[in-house]
Amino acid sequence: MTEAILLVGGKGTRLRPLTVHTPKPMVPAAGVPFLTHQLARARAAGVEHIVMATSYLAEVFEPYFGDGSGLGLRLEYVTEEEPLGTGGAIRNVASRLHAGPDDPVLIFNGDILTGLDIRALVDTHTASGADVSLHLTRVDDPRAYGLVPTDADGRVTAFLEKPQTPEEIVTDQINAGAYVFNRSVIDSIPADRPVSVERETFPGLLASGAHLQGMVDSTYWLDLGTPQAFVRGSADLVLGHAPSPAVPGRRGDRLVLDGARVAPDAKLTGGTVIGAGAEVGAGARVNGSTVLDGAVIAPGADIRDSLIGAGARVGARTVLDGAVIGDGAVIGDDNELRGGIRVWCAAHIPPGAVTFS
Known part of the structure; x- marks a missing residue:
């Protein structure tokens, strides 16, 4: 066949x-x-x-x-x-x-x-x-x-x-x-x-x-019809739970693509993917998430089960849990976004310890 x-x-x-x-x-x-x-x-x-x-x-x-x-x-x-x-x-x-x-x-x-x-x-x-x-x-x-x-x-x-x-x-x-x-x-x-x-x-x-x-x-x-399922599927591929000969690297807790920069004390777990040219700042924690090419995770950010679009920026100390951030969007410092919230491409959420869920 x-x-x-x-x-x-x-x-x-x-x-x-x-x-x-x-x-x-x-x-x-x-x-x-x-x-x-x-x-x-x-x-x-x-x-x-x-x-x-x-x-x-x-x-x-x-x-x-x-x-x-x-x-x-x-x-x-x-x-x-x-x-x-x-x-x-x-x-x-x-x-x-x-x-x-x-x-x-x-x-x-x-x-x-x-x-x-x-x-x-x-x-x-x-x-x-x-x-x-x-x-x-x-x-x-x-x-x-x-x-x-x-x-x-x-x-x-x-x-x-x-x-x-x-x-x-x-x-x-x-x-x-x-x-x-x-x-x-x-x-x-x-x-x-x-x-x-x-x-x-x-x-x-x-x-x-x-x-x-x-x-x-x-x-x-x-x-993979929903963002949450898509993020989970990507993590399962990295972790080896789902089989594929096309994963570009060794299976494990993290997959960091060429050109990405990750601070030595940043913690990447749960099948997280960091795309080419992306940056993860000091003290940031990223678990079970996908960070696409060129995105920036600022120091101290806490990202869980989320997808960060290409070229997006997540501010310092911001918490994301189950969030989807569109390409080029900017999330300011000290925000908290939970519960499946979606931020549209190129949107801008200013700093200010704002909670969305």
Whole structure:
């Protein structure tokens, strides 16, 4: 199996302000654009040709990744003129595939960090004779997700909406956002209109008697749709909890990129990333956070589970806990920002021991 489709067209509205000028898959995680980790893992599983289905800020991807040769891949890019949904995006790139009707094509979303055994998913698909195979994962609280029950042989029996009552929770298995399609199934998706694989394609296939196989793999799975999840995912990559061959350095408590300056007594823990050209001042503490390129953390600042945008500045003795600071924003000295607060790009919060939560 040598081909894949990567869905990277979403606007990432839940990640703003990080995605105002940067598409969600290109936001840095563990020192490189998140998409780099997905591409590297696909290549390690034997994928050679990947077609990216792009839409929002589509012009950003190709200048960075080029033809993919730097990662040992052959990359192509197809841009949607209008948003087509997950199914429509898959159908829109079908002409770039070389697979025959019965050949498998890997499809994965550009915002999922996972330890999925990609090769095992493809092998499960082939061995079961399925038309489509889905990566399923188990979650402790499935109420926020659509449920995907399977029979004793792993065959999907239904696609259920988010449960509203405890009685409706018939399984803890959810769609984890990676699939293997037979090429003929891709070609059967309606062209030139929005289509959702979750709401239209999969239920329609099931109703028509198609074979949909589920493979449960819960080694590691995280939807990076929110800033808090994105920060956690980056830290997990640095700590080694989430696998990736693309982390640019040794795994451990911290990852400090080339050109960054960290004071000798600053304390970096919990999978913190300090970007190229960033500065961390004397006595500062940064735990489980991402500090992007060129940002400045002034002396005595205390940063926890936060993301500091490129070129932003956090003032002396300021406390951030679960905060997102946009590119170029300035947070003055002696402030306290907690509870998931987001500061927009280039905003300026003056000094003054102000508490926001």
